Amino acid sequence: MEGMQVKKFVGQTFKEAMEAVKKEFGPDAIIISHRQIKNGPLGMFKKDAIEVTAAIDKTVAASPDMVSTSGGTEEILRELKGLRDEIGFLKETLRPVVPTLKIGKEKRGLFNLLIRQGVETQLAIVLIERSRENIDSLKRVISNDMKVQGISPVEERGMIFLGPPGAGKTTTLSKIAHMIHSKKRPVGIMTLEDNRISTIAHFKEMSRTLHCSIRSVRNISELPKLIYKEIGRVSLLIDTPGYDFKDTLQGLAEIFPSGFPLKKCFVMDTSMNDQSALKIWESCASYGIDTIGFTKLDLATHFGSLYNMSIITGRPLSFMTTGPDIPQDIRIPSPDFLASLVVGGV
Ligand SMILES: Nc1nc2c(ncn2[C@@H]2O[C@H](COP(=O)(O)OP(=O)(O)OP(=O)(O)O)[C@@H](O)[C@H]2O)c(=O)[nH]1
Ligand SMILES: [Mg+2]
Structure with missing residues (x-):
């Protein structure tokens, strides 16, 4: 016989009821509840009685002779x-995956935690080696590795947003435009050949709200003149289309051979899987990206990739976005906050 069996036992005292439990179910019985009952069942007892509900797992409790x-x-x-x-x-x-994992029991728990959060195995091994055997120490090590620069370096000149389709470039640019505007600094927006009605309408609306200029740039070769005219006078935010972001990067490298004057920000969707994100990063890392930004944290289920991408790209973080709403769904996280996210909010 297998499975859990539940039964009620009655005695005049608790002790008596427990003896009945022990007799039938043996020492492995689990007491679920007990209560006082009036007169006992079927009037067997004149006085109040105790009813104990007990259970036994027949699978576990099978006696050796039964086996x-x-x-x-x-x-x-x-x-x-x-x-x-x-x-x-x-x-x-x-x-081959875990070559040198000679760690104690406590650290194994921390290691498993990192793996569950999606931290790359090799990175997790190094983190565990550098950390003591408690979560706070692990968080400190992670926090030390997370470089955050925020958007202050951007306010002076500006930033160009690059990244794959749908990563959140246009939305994030709009949020940052609001942030800079709220600091009473003039903003200028440019967009590289994005002819979508929705984007144009969106930027027109923004230019009204933020009293800023909007310019649609048809050819990347027009950029130097346009940028140098505005540089230092406004924070220039440049949107780019996602579908050919590699061509855009290539174009920038050719048109600005001595270096691009604004920060190049690579926008990464954190709800994307690591392999895809890494593939995209590898294809453009050589174009001198200055900083990264994480988007769609609200859609991600775990945050190990924040650590992976920070370490693998080696670029400081400018921002992270936490929802589609403009302007509020953006924040500049502290390294400690990022570390808490990476270990799963503990
Ligand atoms: N949930 C959530 N959605 C976001 C976030 N950021 C952007 N989005 C949404 O993601 C979609 C794509 O965002 P866009 O800003 O248009 O992305 P893009 O990188 O400009 O896309 P392309 O111009 O097509 O390359 C839109 O529906 C946004 O509302 C975010 O942080 N969280
Ligand atoms: Mg866009």
Whole structure:
């Protein structure tokens, strides 16, 4: 017989009821509840009685003779052997992935936590090696690695937003335009050949709200003149289309051979999987990106990739966005806050 069996036991005292439980269910019984009842069941007791509800897991409580009579010992041994083989096989499979994981029990918990949050195995190993055996120490190590520069370096000259389609460039640019505007600094917006009615309408609306200039740039070769005319007078924010962001980067490198005068910000969607994000990053890392920004944190389920991407790109973070709403869904996180996110908010 297998599974959980639940039964009520009655005694005149608690002790008596418990004896009845022990007698029938043995020492492994679990007491679920007890209560006083009036007169006992079917008037068996004149006085008040105690009713104890107990349970027993028949699978666990099977006595040795039950096992042997059903021929279970051999079966269990076979099962154990099977499990041992399987663990051996798993260890073998994982060896190339986890080459040097010789860590104690407490640290293993921290390591597993990092892996669950999506921190790359190799990065997690190094983090665990550098950290002490508690979560606060681990957070401190992560926090030290997270470089945040915010948007102050942008206010002086401006920023160009680059990244794959739908990463959140246009939306984020708008939020940052509001941030800079709220500091009473003039903003200028440019957009590189984005002919979508929705984008144009959106920027027109922004120019009215923020009293800023909007300029649609048809050809990237017009950029130097336009930028140098405005530089230092306003914070220039330049939107780019996502569909050919590599061409845009290539174009910038050719048109500004001695370096682009504004910060180049790579916008990364954190709800995207790491492999795709890394592939995109690899394809453009050589174009001198200055800073990264994380978007759509509200859609991500865990935040290990914030750490992965910070370390792998080696670029400081400008901002993170936490929803689609303009202007409020953006913040400049502290390294400590980022570290808390990476370990899962603990
Ligand atoms: N949930 C959520 N949605 C966001 C966030 N940022 C942007 N979005 C949404 O993501 C979608 C794409 O955002 P855009 O700003 O148009 O992205 P883009 O990078 O300019 O896209 P392209 O111009 O097509 O390359 C829009 O529906 C935004 O509202 C965010 O932080 N959270
Ligand atoms: Mg856009």
